[in-house]
Amino acid sequence: MELEVLPGLTIPASELDWRFSRSSGPGGQHVNTSDSRVELSWNVRESLALSDSQRLILLTHFGPRLIGGVITVTASERRSQLRNREIALAKLAGLVAEGLAPAAPGRRATKPTRGSDRRRLVAKKLRSTTKQQRKRPSAE
Numbered sequence: 001m002e003l004e005v006l007p008g009l010t011i012p013a014s015e016l017d018w019r020f021s022r023s024s025g026p027g028g029q030h031v032n033t034s035d036s037r038v039e040l041s042w043n044v045r046e047s048l049a050l051s052d053s054q055r056l057i058l059l060t061h062f063g064p065r066l067i068g069g070v071i072t073v074t075a076s077e078r079r080s081q082l083r084n085r086e087i088a089l090a091k092l093a094g095l096v097a098e099g100l101a102p103a104a105p106g107r108r109a110t111k112p113t114r115g116s117d118r119r120r121l122v123a124k125k126l127r128s129t130t131k132q133q134r135k136r137p138s139a140e
Contacts, residue, residue, distance in 0.1 A: 003089055005096045011049050017041040018085070023076040037076040040088040045069025054100060061099040071095065 003011040023037035075087040
């Protein structure tokens with residue numbers, strides 16, 4: 001069961017590590033007897049599916065989230081282990097695709113227009129006048 005992340009990147013099933021445990025949440029007595037919670041782990045640092053540049057990008061992007069170079073996702077949304085496996089695969093694929101996506105261009109700073117500056121000052125003056133009228137009259 002290989003995981004296709006991007007058209008040029010497929011994670012082989014041998015690199016995916018699965019763990020199953022009992023899940024909390026809906027399911028009644030079924031929850032107490034079946035291991036439907038899924039943990040999917042993938043070692044980014046030792047993966048053969050990644051190029052060196054991709055590995056470096058993922059290691060810097062997921063820095064604090066990685067434990068020993070391993071990224072782990074969990075799924076316990078559904079009652080079925082099979083559905084949770086599918087959800088975990090989709091979560092991992094989404095995370096890796098997001099990590100490898102190029103960064104969005106930064107915001108180019110612009111100066112406010114004369115009209116917007118004037119409107120801001122008029123609104124500020126109006127607010128100031130409103131607050132001045134709330135004051136207690138002077139004793140004079």
